Amino acid sequence: MKKTNEFSLPRIGATQIKLLEKLSNACAVAGDEGEVRKIVLEQIGPHADEVNVDALGNVLAYHRGTGEKRLRVMVAAHMDEVGFMITADDGDGFYRFDVVGGVDAYKLVGKAVLIGKEHIPGVIGIKPVHLTNAEERKRPVELEALRIDIGPAAGKVKVGDRATFATRFTQLGPSLCGKALDDRLGVATLIELLKNAPPHIDLLAAFTVQEENGLRGARVASFALMPDLAFVLDATPAHDLPTWDGSENARYNSRLGMGPAIYVADTSALHDPRLVRHLMVTADTFGIPYQIRQPGGGGTDAGAIHKQRAGIPSVSISVPTRYLHSPASIARLADWQNDLALVQAALLRLTPDLLKETR
Amino acid sequence: MKALTQKLVETFSPSGYEAQIRAVVRAEIEPFADEIQVDALGNLIARKGQLKPGGSRIMLSAHIDEIGVIATHIDENGFVRFTTIGGVRPHTCLGGRVRFINGVQGVIGAERLDDLYKVPTFEQLYIDVGRDSRDGHPVRVGDVAGFDRPFADLGKRMVAKSMDDRIGAVVLIEAMRQIKDTPHELFFVFSVQEEVGVRGATTAAFGVDPDLGLAVDVTGTGDTPKARKMEVSLGNGPAIKVRDGGMLADPRVVDWMVQTAEKQHLPYQLEILEGGSTDARAIQLTRAGVPAGCLSIPCRYIHSPSEMVDTQDVENSIRLMVALLSQPVELK
Numbered sequence: 001m002k003k004t005n006e007f008s009l010p011r012i013g014a015t016q017i018k019l020l021e022k023l024s025n026a027c028a029v030a031g032d033e034g035e036v037r038k039i040v041l042e043q044i045g046p047h048a049d050e051v052n053v054d055a056l057g058n059v060l061a062y063h064r065g066t067g068e069k070r071l072r073v074m075v076a077a078h079m080d081e082v083g084f085m086i087t088a089d090d091g092d093g094f095y096r097f098d099v100v101g102g103v104d105a106y107k108l109v110g111k112a113v114l115i116g117k118e119h120i121p122g123v124i125g126i127k128p129v130h131l132t133n134a135e136e137r138k139r140p141v142e143l144e145a146l147r148i149d150i151g152p153a154a155g156k157v158k159v160g161d162r163a164t165f166a167t168r169f170t171q172l173g174p175s176l177c178g179k180a181l182d183d184r185l186g187v188a189t190l191i192e193l194l195k196n197a198p199p200h201i202d203l204l205a206a207f208t209v210q211e212e213n214g215l216r217g218a219r220v221a222s223f224a225l226m227p228d229l230a231f232v233l234d235a236t237p238a239h240d241l242p243t244w245d246g247s248e249n250a251r252y253n254s255r256l257g258m259g260p261a262i263y264v265a266d267t268s269a270l271h272d273p274r275l276v277r278h279l280m281v282t283a284d285t286f287g288i289p290y291q292i293r294q295p296g297g298g299g300t301d302a303g304a305i306h307k308q309r310a311g312i313p314s315v316s317i318s319v320p321t322r323y324l325h326s327p328a329s330i331a332r333l334a335d336w337q338n339d340l341a342l343v344q345a346a347l348l349r350l351t352p353d354l355l356k357e358t359r
Numbered sequence: 360m361k362a363l364t365q366k367l368v369e370t371f372s373p374s375g376y377e378a379q380i381r382a383v384v385r386a387e388i389e390p391f392a393d394e395i396q397v398d399a400l401g402n403l404i405a406r407k408g409q410l411k412p413g414g415s416r417i418m419l420s421a422h423i424d425e426i427g428v429i430a431t432h433i434d435e436n437g438f439v440r441f442t443t444i445g446g447v448r449p450h451t452c453l454g455g456r457v458r459f460i461n462g463v464q465g466v467i468g469a470e471r472l473d474d475l476y477k478v479p480t481f482e483q484l485y486i487d488v489g490r491d492s493r494d495g496h497p498v499r500v501g502d503v504a505g506f507d508r509p510f511a512d513l514g515k516r517m518v519a520k521s522m523d524d525r526i527g528a529v530v531l532i533e534a535m536r537q538i539k540d541t542p543h544e545l546f547f548v549f550s551v552q553e554e555v556g557v558r559g560a561t562t563a564a565f566g567v568d569p570d571l572g573l574a575v576d577v578t579g580t581g582d583t584p585k586a587r588k589m590e591v592s593l594g595n596g597p598a599i600k601v602r603d604g605g606m607l608a609d610p611r612v613v614d615w616m617v618q619t620a621e622k623q624h625l626p627y628q629l630e631i632l633e634g635g636s637t638d639a640r641a642i643q644l645t646r647a648g649v650p651a652g653c654l655s656i657p658c659r660y661i662h663s664p665s666e667m668v669d670t671q672d673v674e675n676s677i678r679l680m681v682a683l684l685s686q687p688v689e690l691k
Binding site: 248250251264265270273276292294295296306307308309310311312313355358359 | 374375376377378381382397398399400401402429430431432434435440442444482499500501552555558561562563565566
């Protein structure tokens with residue numbers, strides 16, 4: 001714990017990185033989040049007053065505070081990841097598949113995958129360069145041309161099974177590298193917040209399902225929880241790479257090493273300006289670096305939460321992450337640390353007066 | 360009415376940042392409301408009247424947000440790159456001016472265009488606020504701006520930015536002022552975030568839980584040179600919506616509006632809008648469903664900085680709204 005003037009902020013240490021590794025390596029494609037849910041339930045059991053799994057599979061954990069007039073604060077992170085679903089058995093170990101969530105077909109060729117609850121290994125194949133003609137090489141890779149090849153291994157894989165990238169988590173110097181950092185970083189952060197829940201609020205932790213196919217879990221979770229306000233923890237793309245012509249990169253979305261990314265506007269929501277201000281003032285007060293995620297396309301669970309019932313003030317905060325929705329994404333440990341510190345400090349500084357301000 | 364219109368359209372409040380216009384509208388309606396509240400998303404909800412025999416809980420909705428832009432990047436020479444809030448199109452941006460919520464003004468410029476006959480993309484446009492570096496720049500990433508264009512009174516017609524839908528707010532404010540006796544419990548909602556997907560009306564309708572809902576918004580016309588075919592013209596009276604891109608108006612609500620207009624000898628036109636939708640869609644789909652319709656004010660050049668409405672259409676919309684809300688409603 002790092003002591004500040006008033007508060008103690010939790011730190012990311014070996015234990016937390018070990019947990020992130022376990023979460024990243026688990027397979028939980030949207031609609032089939034059981035593996036991650038199991039880890040979450042094990043982790044949070046001792047730290048919550050009540051834990052429920054709802055009809056869609058969201059884990060809803062309550063940590064009741066003490067004292068009068070406590071704000072009901074929802075903090076959400078999604079457990080699901082993008083991946084594949086087996087759609088047809090072509091025989092001889094070949095399987096057709098469809099993507100679940102946003103994945104570009106051109107990223108898939110030659111990638112190793114794990115299928116189903118037993119993690120049956122397979123490889124995504126396409127015709128090799130030796131056999132393609134000039135015309136074929138010009139065409140973009142189409143999903144219909146790809147197959148998952150499992151060996152064959154008779155009876156191991158069936159239509160409807162989910163599959164995801166087989167990448168194993170690793171650390172690269174100051175960076176974290178693995179699949180599904182979107183949004184296992186958020187899940188790991190939310191577990192830490194629950195372990196360090198501030199006593200003056202009721203913390204309603206929502207580990208949500210089916211974010212990647214349309215913010216579906218968060219929609220029903222926020223209906224049930226009826227919070228006063230919501231924070232959404234996610235990972236956002238960092239496209240902070242050099243440009244091909246050396247010109248100024250004006251469309252990076254977010255940048256590694258510049259701190260957690262606070263959302264102002266995306267396709268799904270105009271984030272509550274009071275909560276955006278609260279996060280920025282908190283960061284300045286505690287000397288925590290942050291960046292504003294470039295307004296533009298994309299969306300988080302906040303898109304579903306803020307429109308629920310008579311409206312829920314919501315804001316998103318993300319760890320900037322390169323190569324999202326690919327076999328291997330990269331984030332900085334320091335950004336994750338600052339993300340956890342900022343959200344924890346923002347919760348500690350919350351008072352009901354914040355929502356009395358003009359939006 | 361024109362003075363009120365000018366006051367509302369010259370206020371800058373793009374979607375999500377409606378604080379300024381909410382304060383202006385609130386000051387206008389305070390004397391006529393029984394109760395005023397602002398909900399979690401910023402909708403201004405004014406209750407007027409108490410339920411009497413034959414009365415209903417009726418939600419009226421006009422949105423107070425407007426389309427705009429939001430800064431995404433300040434480059435090393437101080438130029439501001441931006442993206443849109445709501446349905447802004449690049450061809451209405453060129454040469455335009457914007458004003459940020461913090462008062463900073465700027466002009467929209469374009470990178471060299473290789474083909475002058477091709478509309479540029481937003482990636483080719485930027486805002487020049489008169490700075491030449493990033494140092495001490497008055498605009499931050501995430502800052503929001505509205506289009507800057509003064510109100511023009513053309514006599515029969517009025518032109519301004521954000522006539523969509525400040526003119527709807529004018530109709531509701533004037534109706535609130537003029538309604539003396541009503542059997543209904545009326546909820547005048549000045550809604551937020553309509554331009555990004557009727558989000559304010561979604562939460563307001565859930566909160567109000569009305570028996571009946573009416574939106575007041577602008578609709579397009581088919582009366583300009585080589586316009587898309589549409590049976591609505593400026594000056595032919597308020598338009599009673601039958602259908603738009605997001606809603607089929609409740610036929611009973613349409614009948615009620617038509618019969619009221621005929622009884623009052625008010626001109627009206629029936630509206631079928633191919634694209635777009637209004638707060639009425641959100642009201643119709645809330646909870647277990649609500650009968651809903653929309654009173655539309657014909658408007659030319661929607662989502663440009665110079666939206667034009669007819670003064671008589673506005674006056675007749677106010678009369679129709681007052682007549683609709685002054686008598687018991689029986690939908691059949």
